Amino acid sequence: xxxxxxxxxxxxxxNSMDGHPELFWHGRLISWTLDLVPIVRNTYLVCYDxxxxxxxxxxxxxxxxxxxxxxxxxxxxxxxxxxxxxCRHVLSEIIKHNEDQVLFVDLGxxxxxxxxxxxxxxxxxxxxxxxxxxx
Numbered sequence: 249x250x251x252x253x254x255x256x257x258x259x260x261x262x263n264s265m266d267g268h269p270e271l272f273w274h275g276r277l278i279s280w281t282l283d284l285v286p287i288v289r290n291t292y293l294v295c296y297d298x299x300x301x302x303x304x305x306x307x308x309x310x311x312x313x314x315x316x317x318x319x320x321x322x323x324x325x326x327x328x329x330x331x332x333x334x335c336r337h338v339l340s341e342i343i344k345h346n347e348d349q350v351l352f353v354d355l356g357x358x359x360x361x362x363x364x365x366x367x368x369x370x371x372x373x374x375x376x377x378x379x380x381x382x383x
């Protein structure tokens with residue numbers, strides 16, 4: 249097998265001599281390139297309740313890098329498993345786990361979902377165009 253290999257439960261990822269990634273299962277080449285593996289994205293609602301204004305601003309700023317701001321403490325995000333892990337890690341470093349809460353609501357695969365449909369009770373939904381300022 250090639251250079252720079254890693255193994256996990258009989259599955260080995262390695263680089264071929266020309267630098268292309270390869271995937272082996274118990275020593276047998278099963279894919280000549282990992283570029284052919286589809287990336288699955290799921291749509292998530294990320295909702296948070298943060299008790300401290302300073303942490304709230306940090307969470308809001310961090311979430312802007314991950315998705316669309318729908319409501320004060322609600323973002324819609326399209327995550328791969330790696331994106332989700334990154335977001336959870338970033339937020340985990342900001343929040344106080346014994347005071348704050350972040351919910352990740354998995355709405356299923358992004359592919360084939362169709363257009364986003366949001367209905368509201370009370371005030372009509374309108375996309376937030378300006379930055380949210382927390383004082």
